Amino acid sequence: MKIMHISDIHLGRKPVGGQGLFAKKRYEDYFKAFRKAIEIAIEKKVDTVLIAGDIFDKKELYPEVLEKTENILKNLKENNINCVVIEGNHDNIYFNKEVESWIIYLEKKGYFKRPTYYFENEKYIFEPVIINNIYFWGVGYPGAFVDEVLLELSDFIDEKEENIILVHTGIAKNDFLAGTINGDILNNFKGKVKYIAGGHLHSYAEYPKENPYFFLPGSLEYWDLAENGEKKGAIIFDTETMEREFITFKDFIRKKIDIKFEVESNNINQFQEEFIKKIEDIKIEKEEDIVIVEMTFKKYFFIDINWCEKALEEKGALKAIVKSKYPKIEKQGSIGDISKNIEEIEKDIIIEWENDFSANSEETVKVLEKLKNLQEEKQEDIFIDTFDQFLEKIVQS
Template identity: 30%
Template sequence: MPVRFIHTSDIHLGKTYRSLGGDAERYQDFFTTFAAIIADAVKEKVDFVLIGGDLFHTGQILPKTFAKTIEILQPLKHAGIPCLAVEGNHDWIHRRDSVSWMEALSQLGYISLLRPSRTGEGGYIFEPFDQEQGAGGHIEVKGVNIYGLGYIGSQAGYHVPRICDAIVTKRNILLFHVGVWTYSPVEIGNIKPEEALPLSECFDYVALGHGHKPYVVSTPDGRPYAFNPGSPDCVNFGEERYDKGYYLVSLESEGRALHEFRRTSPRPMLVVTANLDGAGNSGEALERFRSQMAEKLSGCREERAPLVEVRLAGKVGFHPFELSRDRLRSALCEICDPLHLEIKNHLSQVSGGGGEDKVKKSLAEIERDVLGELIGANSQYQGRVEELTRLSLSLRDLVLKGDVEGEELLSLLDSGGEPCA
């Protein structure tokens, strides 16, 4: 008989904006979206639910986040619908002597956290899931074998043959927090399409996570075998371009997966550019800003206040600092009252000299140059100046933004300076 399930990933429960206003509403957004998915699972009477990693935004969450998660998962448990999950890079904790929140959920019976063990030679062992211990790498539900493997980093492609060598059953699903190059918008934690292809011979359905954009990977003969639903809510600016939702899947007896993408209703997210090129003073620039924002955000007064990122661009005749964030925020709120506003100032200053306009470096360029000189002055960093400069600025931006925990900053260090999705 066909088996029906919901596949979701990258929920990011616990994410919010700190000390910027609207933090409580934004915090609730992700729970509201997740609750709607679970409600659909109960309504559809699916056989199980798959979570492909990053259930939480950080490895160390608030107790109230854990309590709200249990509240949402309770109807699933009451209906007897198994919830099978793996850890993503955001769920993972560096101190392996501590019990993670994902492990706690598994031990309490709200999810089945799938995690394989390893052989001395580096192979994989997917031991049967122990309900009492809340641990194991493989579980069978109605004749379908579900294997789980969380985030294993940028070397995941080398592990694919070892994963396949460990599989001896038929009618299999792999839950794997990894992206596939050319499909995934994430810069790290991906495998090449040719590295992923052997998975199609062992698994009828590879349930992916990690990248927040939905996509489907097919074999050379056109058979879809790997599916990434993306994140059901907009986690970061830039995701407003992606469809948001999850998959309702029917796995036929012969192994064919019929997938339906069901859209969610995330809070509106808008990214707009204000072109202030040629403005001679801050007053003129502010008027241009008001005019352009009135045109571009005229329809943004919706039931749910939007999340807005404004990018300032152009060469201007005054120091960019004169156009303060408070003045810009005040002008924007007259047009559109966003729940959260981020302003990216890419303005550069033009000054006259020798009959010819000269463009001064922007603030971002000056910061990068000074930091690069400081790092390059240390001989042990030779050859890595650009990499370490980018890493330092990324850490600075994340700390100033204020919506990350120490675990996420550590994951950035592990990744070499590229933010993880």
């Protein structure tokens, strides 16, 4: 069987504010990326498409989002391609509220099948989807219980069968993110599975280094323009030959131009001249490319960020985002070092608390940044999940 593994499609997503040409184009970008993935699946004669969570950006859908999604999924149905889906944290299905989910609606319409699990009589029960004698197990997004659920699943499955697992999680790195796992948990599946289809994190990854069986394809599009991972796309996997092909979506998604430079100017007039020269040779496709500029200043003086962004948009950028970082002011009296970088200010304040948060000051600052973004995006469920898991980690440290 030939499968395609994709994840984190985030259909219906709009930038904060959701107004203007930029918001409109970004809204369409996610559908374009999904449509392209399905076109590739048909072209490559894939038998089954796996979607490892976050097909939608929010649980509550506008009618247009649902209609566009159905129109794309119809292409799989018309080409006799199976589709197996699990929910992610953005489209998370709560126990006893499944009837309220659009994932269930699409499942009932026959667009895909959904492997499930539930907790009964003090134990987990897993119900796979079976296609051509291959067992597809799915655990959705278990959040804080991901380690526990996967350990139970590793004992539950029969290693004599051909097993493929879908789980909306990635391997935890140094930065904190709710719902991620430690690679050691995945070691329990060695020799028991052909493939584990992960999600949640938006850049390609695989585990272990030698003979990997856990994979993340990355999101199809940028969920956040600050994402650094460039390797995003789809994985084609042949269950008979065990061969894999990664298909990058770099050429299919909206171009993002990142520019970083140190400002040599000493005042605003010099700066404006320097800025115009810095962006002079940048090739920007009119009303298509997103440009992100990060500037590091050696001296303090006021700059108008709006002026910088307007200069880039006049040059043709669909959207310009300009960020600046200033040097520290030397210690004055008892105030201490002051930085214009808000993360550094927060870290200095947290260190002075002299408690468990101060012992984890760097991680605390990163979590605060994530919580701010989630609040702006009105992602209440993920906000609470992230905050709860961080508190639990602090208590246990």
